[in-house]
Amino acid sequence: MLQAARTLRLNIHSYSELEEVSGFVGNFNVKIRKKARYVTNDCNGCGACTEVCPAYGYDEFNEGMNSRKAIYIAFAQAVPSMAQIDMMKCIKCGLCKTTCELNAIDFDQKDEILDIKVGSIMVATGWDEYEPETGYLGYNVYPNVITQMKLERILAPNGPTIGHLARPSDGKRPERILFIQCVGSRDLNKNMYCSSGVCCMIAIKNSKLIKQHYPDSEISVAYMDIRAAGKDYEEYFTASRKEGIRYIRTNVSRIKEDSETHNLKILMQNTLSSDELREREFDMVVLSAAMVPAEGIEKIQKILKLENSQDGFFKEFHSRLNPVDTKIPGIVLAGVAQGPKSIAETIAHGRAAASSLSRMMSKDKYRILLIRAIVDKEKCAKCGLCELNCPYDAISLKPDGAEVDEILCRGCGTCLANCPSEAITLRYYREPQYEKQIDAILEEI
Amino acid sequence: MAGTIRAQYPATIRPIRINCTGRVTPSLIMRAIGRGADGVIVSG
Numbered sequence: 320m321l322q323a324a325r326t327l328r329l330n331i332h333s334y335s336e337l338e339e340v341s342g343f344v345g346n347f348n349v350k351i352r353k354k355a356r357y358v359t360n361d362c363n364g365c366g367a368c369t370e371v372c373p374a375y376g377y378d379e380f381n382e383g384m385n386s387r388k389a390i391y392i393a394f395a396q397a398v399p400s401m402a403q404i405d406m407m408k409c410i411k412c413g414l415c416k417t418t419c420e421l422n423a424i425d426f427d428q429k430d431e432i433l434d435i436k437v438g439s440i441m442v443a444t445g446w447d448e449y450e451p452e453t454g455y456l457g458y459n460v461y462p463n464v465i466t467q468m469k470l471e472r473i474l475a476p477n478g479p480t481i482g483h484l485a486r487p488s489d490g491k492r493p494e495r496i497l498f499i500q501c502v503g504s505r506d507l508n509k510n511m512y513c514s515s516g517v518c519c520m521i522a523i524k525n526s527k528l529i530k531q532h533y534p535d536s537e538i539s540v541a542y543m544d545i546r547a548a549g550k551d552y553e554e555y556f557t558a559s560r561k562e563g564i565r566y567i568r569t570n571v572s573r574i575k576e577d578s579e580t581h582n583l584k585i586l587m588q589n590t591l592s593s594d595e596l597r598e599r600e601f602d603m604v605v606l607s608a609a610m611v612p613a614e615g616i617e618k619i620q621k622i623l624k625l626e627n628s629q630d631g632f633f634k635e636f637h638s639r640l641n642p643v644d645t646k647i648p649g650i651v652l653a654g655v656a657q658g659p660k661s662i663a664e665t666i667a668h669g670r671a672a673a674s675s676l677s678r679m680m681s682k683d684k685y686r687i688l689l690i691r692a693i694v695d696k697e698k699c700a701k702c703g704l705c706e707l708n709c710p711y712d713a714i715s716l717k718p719d720g721a722e723v724d725e726i727l728c729r730g731c732g733t734c735l736a737n738c739p740s741e742a743i744t745l746r747y748y749r750e751p752q753y754e755k756q757i758d759a760i761l762e763e764i
Numbered sequence: 765m766a767g768t769i770r771a772q773y774p775a776t777i778r779p780i781r782i783n784c785t786g787r788v789t790p791s792l793i794m795r796a797i798g799r800g801a802d803g804v805i806v807s808g
Contacts, residue, residue: 690783710786732787748783753792760778761799 320398333399336615338432340622343726344649345438345685355428356403362423364392364400368415376408378479381472384487385479390415390424395477439676442623442633442645443653443669444616449503449510449609456499456606461576462488463583464604466502467521474528484529486603488581493536493602496529497585498522499571500542504609512630515659516546518607523547523556525605526564539565539601541587549661572596574604610659623650624712632658643671647711648685651675690730690747696720698742705734705743784808 324331332351339350374389389408392400402423404415416424448468453459458466463486465473476482486493500518503509519542526538545566547556560566573586583604588596612631620627625645626634633656636644642658644651653672654665679685692714699720706714706721713727714734721734721743735743744750766773782788785808793804 708786731784732782733784736786736789745783745787748787750789750792753780753782754795756780757792757796757801758799760780761796761801 324398347437351433353431357428358402359423361421362401367418371414371418374408374410376405381479382469439649442656444613444656446610446655449611457574467607470605495537495601496603497601498540498605500607502606502608510609514610519546522607523559527559541567541569643675691728692723694721695742698740700740704737708737
């Protein structure tokens with residue numbers, strides 16, 4: 320990211336939202352809302368303001384497990400390294416303003432709307448972790464039931480415990496840990512899809528990591544199937560088993576908490592052995608939750624007029640033959656925006672998306688088919704039905720009649736089927752041509 | 765597809781290729797029925 324920020328002619332609009340997109344391939348007009356940070360670009364990220372700020376909020380970067388100040392830098396490696404104010408938590412005492420040597424704090428800053436012209440758009444909205452409903456496997460009810468993302472932050476050197484493994488209830492090191500796989504995925508009542516083996520590999524990675532730090536830990540993984548499909552993945556899984564991590568093929572039947580120790584009692588049965596249904600005790604339970612489309616994906620989908628797959632991720636041109644482009648020329652997908660992916664797959668997908676765009680953008684011309692709708696403006700009654708029904712937003716109603724954008728139009732013919740005045744025809748596929756075909760076929764009857 | 769997998773279907777079914785099912789106007793369907801077709805399947 321740092322390198323990208325230093326690259327000339329590459330503009331990053333962080334803390335911004337997409338508002339509106341119009342135009343077509345090679346000529347998109349994009350409106351971006353640059354949200355107010357209440358800190359101007361003079362900020363150099365020194366952090367003096369965060370030290371004096373007396374108001375606190377939850378640190379979103381650490382999954383809300385510790386606090387941050389109301390004026391804060393999103394996370395240590397944030398690009399650009401600039402402070403921002405959380406106005407919900409700010410008490411407007413002005414201490415930051417008096418402390419800032421660069422005079423970068425501006426309480427009156429407003430959202431800014433930027434109008435930019437771009438040739439193509441790459442959608443890389445990523446993912447969020449599925450949040451299990453309260454009570455499901457004790458989540459949000461028992462303090463020592465956490466999700467994989469929280470464990471990830473607990474293990475991180477810049478996390479809430481500075482990398483020390485500690486469980487939430489008493490801050491002690493959990494010695495017996497259970498990972499529960501497929502939480503919210505491969506489940507007909509939640510998400511049907513498998514998160515592409517990502518949660519399997521993260522559970523294996525984190526269990527190995529804990530075992531390396533504390534070899535006396537007892538780590539078990541309750542799984543349906545371990546999906547270690549990928550280069551070196553199976554070897555990694557086998558290595559973790561050799562290190563003593565236990566894999567229990569099971570469905571967790573019940574989870575109960577010991578109210579004194581906050582340990583968790585889990586009822587399950589290893590279905591791959593003659594083992595009977597029995598209760599085992601653990602100090603901490605980690606839920607490997609599914610990957611779900613990033614929050615706000617519906618808004619971007621509406622703005623870009625993209626389609627969604629059944630799983631809620633963006634729909635690609637073709638799931639096997641072209642998983643990179645979309646149905647709209649000039650808009651491509653990169654990474655988990657299209658569907659769950661591991662890091663290696665995401666990088667490959669992102670590079671494919673970049674090359675798909677550069678191949679198109681490096682040419683001076685963009686070829687289109689001539690099968691397009693044509694409006695006879697003399698017949699047009701300006702009712703606007705075509706504009707309403709066009710799936711590609713290619714028709715607009717002008718004072719002298721409907722007008723077709725030849726580049727946006729994909730020649731589907733929905734407009735002419737809806738036109739009450741029969742003012743629209745489809746080039747090469749006109750009504751009389753079909754009438755002749757129907758007549759010829761039915762002649763023999 | 766029906767042809768490439770050599771599926772058997774009655775010889776009285778006659779397909780007409782269109783760009784998109786949205787292109788089918790009621791008048792085309794009525795014309796086919798008016799000329800004696802027993803039914804029209806719009807499939808996409």
